[in-house]
Amino acid sequence: MKFSVMFLKTMKEDPRDAEVASHRLMLRAGMIKKLASGIYSWLPYGLLALKKVEKIIREEMNASGAQEVLMPGVQPCEIWQESGRWNVYGKELLRFKDRKNADFCLGPTHEEVITDMVRSELNSYKDLPVTLYQIQAKFRDEIRPRFGVMRAREFMMKDAYSFDKDDESAEKSYEAQYRAYEKIFERCGLRFKAVEADSGPIGGNFSHEFMVLADTGEDLILSCSECNYAANVEKAEIRKQEKALPVKATGGSPEKVHTPDIRTVEEVCEFLGIEPSSLVKTMIYNTDKGIVAALIRGDHEVNEAKLRRSLGVESLELADEEMIAKATGAPRGFAGPVGLNIRIVRDISLDDGPYVTGANEQDYHVKDVWLSRDTRIEKSDDIRNALPGDDCPRCPGKLEAIRGIEVGHVFKLGTKYSKTMHADFLDEKGELKPMIMGCYGIGVSRVVAAAIEQNHDGDGIIFPLPIAPFAVIVLPLDSRNEEVASTANNIYMELKKTGLDVLIDDRDLRPGFKFKDADLIGVPYRITIGSKGLAEGLIEIRERATGNVTKICPADALKTITDMLKGKGIIIDSKN
RNA sequence: CGGGGCGUGGCGCAGUCUGGCUAGCGCACCUGCCUUGGGAGCAGGGGGUCGGAGGUUCAAAUCCUCUCGCCCCGACCA
Numbered sequence: 001m002k003f004s005v006m007f008l009k010t011m012k013e014d015p016r017d018a019e020v021a022s023h024r025l026m027l028r029a030g031m032i033k034k035l036a037s038g039i040y041s042w043l044p045y046g047l048l049a050l051k052k053v054e055k056i057i058r059e060e061m062n063a064s065g066a067q068e069v070l071m072p073g074v075q076p077c078e079i080w081q082e083s084g085r086w087n088v089y090g091k092e093l094l095r096f097k098d099r100k101n102a103d104f105c106l107g108p109t110h111e112e113v114i115t116d117m118v119r120s121e122l123n124s125y126k127d128l129p130v131t132l133y134q135i136q137a138k139f140r141d142e143i144r145p146r147f148g149v150m151r152a153r154e155f156m157m158k159d160a161y162s163f164d165k166d167d168e169s170a171e172k173s174y175e176a177q178y179r180a181y182e183k184i185f186e187r188c189g190l191r192f193k194a195v196e197a198d199s200g201p202i203g204g205n206f207s208h209e210f211m212v213l214a215d216t217g218e219d220l221i222l223s224c225s226e227c228n229y230a231a232n233v234e235k236a237e238i239r240k241q242e243k244a245l246p247v248k249a250t251g252g253s254p255e256k257v258h259t260p261d262i263r264t265v266e267e268v269c270e271f272l273g274i275e276p277s278s279l280v281k282t283m284i285y286n287t288d289k290g291i292v293a294a295l296i297r298g299d300h301e302v303n304e305a306k307l308r309r310s311l312g313v314e315s316l317e318l319a320d321e322e323m324i325a326k327a328t329g330a331p332r333g334f335a336g337p338v339g340l341n342i343r344i345v346r347d348i349s350l351d352d353g354p355y356v357t358g359a360n361e362q363d364y365h366v367k368d369v370w371l372s373r374d375t376r377i378e379k380s381d382d383i384r385n386a387l388p389g390d391d392c393p394r395c396p397g398k399l400e401a402i403r404g405i406e407v408g409h410v411f412k413l414g415t416k417y418s419k420t421m422h423a424d425f426l427d428e429k430g431e432l433k434p435m436i437m438g439c440y441g442i443g444v445s446r447v448v449a450a451a452i453e454q455n456h457d458g459d460g461i462i463f464p465l466p467i468a469p470f471a472v473i474v475l476p477l478d479s480r481n482e483e484v485a486s487t488a489n490n491i492y493m494e495l496k497k498t499g500l501d502v503l504i505d506d507r508d509l510r511p512g513f514k515f516k517d518a519d520l521i522g523v524p525y526r527i528t529i530g531s532k533g534l535a536e537g538l539i540e541i542r543e544r545a546t547g548n549v550t551k552i553c554p555a556d557a558l559k560t561i562t563d564m565l566k567g568k569g570i571i572i573d574s575k576n
Numbered sequence: 577c578g579g580g581g582c583g584u585g586g587c588g589c590a591g592u593c594u595g596g597c598u599a600g601c602g603c604a605c606c607u608g609c610c611u612u613g614g615g616a617g618c619a620g621g622g623g624g625u626c627g628g629a630g631g632u633u634c635a636a637a638u639c640c641u642c643u644c645g646c647c648c649c650g651a652c653c654a
Contacts, residue, residue: 009604011588012604012615013588015587016587017582017646017647027587034646036645037645037647088654089654090654091652092654108654142653143577143651144652477612477613479612509612510611510614510615511612511613511614513614513615515615517615530613532613
């Protein structure tokens, strides 16, 4: 490609509303253009990267045995009503009406469509297993889109769905996708980690997220320093060591202290001159099985997913002021476990005492509370978010915190959709059974952003070679110098013949300008050709990532480049 | 949805508080000269109903009311 004719305008200055590096650089490098909040056009340079990622995904999905389909983005409400999600999906589902006033939505995901498609086509155990996938635009009306295409409302997604006759087979399908994902992200040249994830209240029973590691990632991951355990903070377990509840209470009964308008952990600690860890927070939750209290140390956070599982409830939300008053007899900020007559769950990390807690009375807290002596606790469980330094649940190691960007998610769905939507088949015994499903997503556009987030410096993008729009940029310093131009052009033509994606900066610009652009758009290798170098019979190859420069004679350009690129994940036809 | 901020040429901004000649600057763009190893220089030039609507005023980018859009923080969230 000739730079002079390419639809690509770089920007010298940072766009005002771009915060994170990938967003800033994608705009500056002319990869994307915003049309509306969270809605972007992909310009030629950006699309080249997106297509490279798509190609890798296609190859690995096909290799895993999955078959590509293409489903509509516009979906009728009927299938969503059938699955039960029309009423639960919420505002993220963009709904609209057609001219006949019928309800439709723009698909945020395709479980309904694929299940509908499969149920009429597959009827026998002999038809299974099947895994289908597509690469297509999704629409989710995010409350707050941000970071460019990282969290966009319309985005490219690869979604796959597996259908199996039994758990054993479903396990294999899941494994196959998990392996395919590892290969995909490896081939994209990304540093990533597969972590255990929470599958939510109505999802399946097991899931993994694939995280691209980057300090600016939105997700917090806890990873063991010793073994390979890693999990999203939503899911991360803490080694359960039941702290005995010894009767070691000292002193008299709990002592009430006047704490006028002192509510938050911070306020109480400051007022009483204590540390948050010597305070018990009493969080009141409303669930489908009634109101409950969760006790947790002042410096910890309740993990609602864990609490939900521990309580065995479907829904769970923080109680409002009115419910708190009803349950505790006091406004928010003064709840405590002493004398509380609702279900109480205690976090396993709590000691027995002495603790400060709310007094269930406005403007009062109590000191010297010993949990075993002074409260009636139903159970003790792991209900808090893990923190760096916590014990690994699998080995004697400690957990560390790292940040990541979720680019893929593999899920065991079970029979959630096949049951409600009657995707059944006849098994060997002639029995009608629901298919076991799995679903597997990759945020294709997010992979591009994440790659840049992980690979950039002060000068711009440093594309991993396999997803770089161009592997090499040929840069004649003075396009008007006959020898420079023809040498550059010859090398360009030679490289192109090998099937490499090559860009030649044939623009009539000063060298500094071209260097800056080449760095900004992140081409992995730059071949610089100038009259001074040619006078000594030399040109140079510079690696974007390292800045390493190799001086060679023009005739060796092809061989040197192909040697450099060998084994780095791209295909070169070096016979030419 | 709550809090904060911002809408002035393609991009980044000044001007708004304190209304007043033709709305300005840098980058980008066009023409010419000059220049070619890290975003050069000189000269000339094109492009903006100042987000929109209404109002106040002799006069509005500037003041008032309404409205739309965008960004950040938070809440929310399969």
